Each structure stands twice: as C-alpha cells, then as structure tokens.
Amino acid sequence: MQRIETTSSLRAQVKAWRKNNKTVAFVPTMGSLHKGHLSLVNKAKELADHVVVSIFVNPLQFDDKADLTAYPRTIDSDIQKLTSIDCDTVFTPSVNVMYPHGMVTHTNVTVPNMDDKLCGLKRPGHFDGVGTVVIKFFNIVQPDLAVFGEKDYQQLFLIKKMVTDLNLAIDIVGSPTFRERNGLAMSSRNQHLSDDEYDRAAEIYQTLQTSKLQLEEGKLSFSEIEKLALTHLQKLNFDPDYIDIRRADDLERAHAGDKNLRILVATGIGKTRLIDNIACNLA
Ligand code: PAF
Numbered sequence: 001m002q003r004i005e006t007t008s009s010l011r012a013q014v015k016a017w018r019k020n021n022k023t024v025a026f027v028p029t030m031g032s033l034h035k036g037h038l039s040l041v042n043k044a045k046e047l048a049d050h051v052v053v054s055i056f057v058n059p060l061q062f063d064d065k066a067d068l069t070a071y072p073r074t075i076d077s078d079i080q081k082l083t084s085i086d087c088d089t090v091f092t093p094s095v096n097v098m099y100p101h102g103m104v105t106h107t108n109v110t111v112p113n114m115d116d117k118l119c120g121l122k123r124p125g126h127f128d129g130v131g132t133v134v135i136k137f138f139n140i141v142q143p144d145l146a147v148f149g150e151k152d153y154q155q156l157f158l159i160k161k162m163v164t165d166l167n168l169a170i171d172i173v174g175s176p177t178f179r180e181r182n183g184l185a186m187s188s189r190n191q192h193l194s195d196d197e198y199d200r201a202a203e204i205y206q207t208l209q210t211s212k213l214q215l216e217e218g219k220l221s222f223s224e225i226e227k228l229a230l231t232h233l234q235k236l237n238f239d240p241d242y243i244d245i246r247r248a249d250d251l252e253r254a255h256a257g258d259k260n261l262r263i264l265v266a267t268g269i270g271k272t273r274l275i276d277n278i279a280c281n282l283a
Pocket of ligand 1: 056061
C-alpha cells in the first residue's frame with residue numbers, strides 16, 4: 001500500500017489511474033480504524049478499480065478542544081489494518097496541508113438545518129466542519145464514488161444533500177452499520193468504555209429495536225414511543241440526548257402516516273457519547 005501525504009502527489013496518482021480508464025473510490029476516515037471502517041473499504045474495493053482512504057483528524061469539526069486533543073491517533077496500526085485488506089492508497093495529509101492558511105478565515109460549506117436537529121443541537125458548527133473537509137477531499141481526490149457508514153446517519157444525509165445541491169458528479173454510497181457481537185454499533189469511541197459499560201451499551205440497539213417493534217404494531221403514537229425509549233434509557237443510567245423518530249428522506253420529524261422512517265439515538269454512557277440508528281419502513 002502506498003502512503004501519500006501531499007495533495008499534488010495524490011492528484012498525480014489519480015491522474016495516472018484516470019489515464020488508464022480506471023475508476024476511483026474514496027473512503028474518508030479520522031483513523032483509529034476498526035472493522036466497521038474496513039467494511040467500508042471492502043465495499044469501496046468491490047465498486048471501483050482503486051481505493052483511496054484518507055486518515056485526517058479534522059480540527060474544524062471539533063466544537064470541543066479537549067475532544068480533539070483526546071481523539072485517538074493510531075496511524076501505524078491503521079496502516080497495518082489497511083495493508084492487511086489490500087487497500088492500495090492511504091492519504092494522510094497534515095493540518096497544514098489541508099488548511100495552509102489556517103481555519104479562521106477558511107471558506108466554509110454550510111448545509112442548512114443541520115445545527116437545529118439531532119447531533120447538531122449539541123455540537124454547533126460540527127456539521128459545517130464535516131461538510132467543508134469532505135468537499136475539500138472530494139476536490140483533491142475527485143473520486144467516482146465515496147463510501148460512508150450509515151451509523152453516522154445525519155452525516156450521510158448531509159453529504160448526500162451537499163453533493164446534490166452542489167451538482168457534484170460523485171455517487172455517495174451508504175454502508176450498513178457494523179456491529180459488535182452484543183449489537184453495539186462499532187465506533188472508535190467504544191474503546192473508551194469500561195467492560196461493564198461495553199456490556200450495558202448493548203441496550204442502545206435493543207432500545208432501537210423495541211421502538212421499531214412498537215412502530216410496526218402501530219398502537220402507540222410516535223411521541224409516546226420516543227418518550228418510552230428515552231425513559232427506559234434514563235432508568236438504566238444512560239444520559240440520552242435524544243431518541244427521535246425521523247423521516248428517513250429529509251430527517252424532519254415524522255408524523256402519523258409517514259412510512260419511511262429512521263429511529264436515531266445519541267446517549268452518554270459514563271463519559272462516552274455514542275450514537276446509533278435503525279431503519280423502519282412501515283410501507
Ligand atoms: O466520519 C468521520 O470519520 C468524519 O466525520 C469524516 C467523514 C472523515 C470527516 O472528517
């Protein structure tokens with residue numbers, strides 16, 4: 001696997017592939033790779049001739065400095081993992097390569113109505129930071145397609161909207177959430193959980209599934225189901241930010257009669273904040 005650290009070298013490599021009529025898939029990550037990330041890379045490998053994985057902890061999307069400092073950086077083991085699945089290229093730019101003139105006066109991409117719902121409420125500016133770095137990567141890599149995990153459903157929604165709104169010729173592929181044996185969605189943050197928290201965190205997925213069953217039964221209103229789920233998590237000593245039933249297509253609040261739904265949750269457990277979501281189609 002080759003490691004590239006500058007935009008000019010990456011552009012030259014992609015240009016050479018294109019000259020040979022090869023397709024390119026892109027998987028952006030912040031490193032600390034786990035099996036969920038590797039499943040995204042494997043999906044990308046199925047869909048294109050070459051795969052570029054970026055590893056970059058993007059300061060612009062951290063609203064909390066302490067969180068940015070504490071974010072795990074595990075470049076050597078990340079490279080080993082990518083090599084073990086035959087990924088061909090990893091792009092590891094420095095902050096200076098990505099933001100040579102700093103971040104304060106950098107042009108930002110804002111996708112509207114992101115900070116007023118779900119994770120945006122607790123993380124002001126986070127989604128602007130994600131949109132901005134992803135569009136920069138898209139312009140550097142110029143891939144045919146990019147793969148994102150469904151676990152970050154609001155992020156996936158934002159990327160799809162940005163690509164549509166700005167007429168980018170890139171297919172955005174969502175890849176299903178990869179889960180631990182107990183059902184917990186895989187996340188770089190899981191390594192912060194104690195053994196006891198890890199076991200208890202299985203309840204997050206269980207709660208989503210219970211809400212889905214209740215939706216399918218159709219006896220309770222959407223808000224009753226949300227309230228029951230929230231109270232359930234609180235009783236089990238979680239610290240939930242939200243558990244919301246949303247329309248899958250636009251992430252707006254779902255109302256009776258809406259069929260294509262997504263149930264999304266964000267909750268604290270101990271000092272760690274976890275997110276998850278599942279689909280629920282009532283059609
Ligand atoms: O999901 C992530 O790891 C990040 O938000 C992303 C898409 C790599 C942008 O920094």
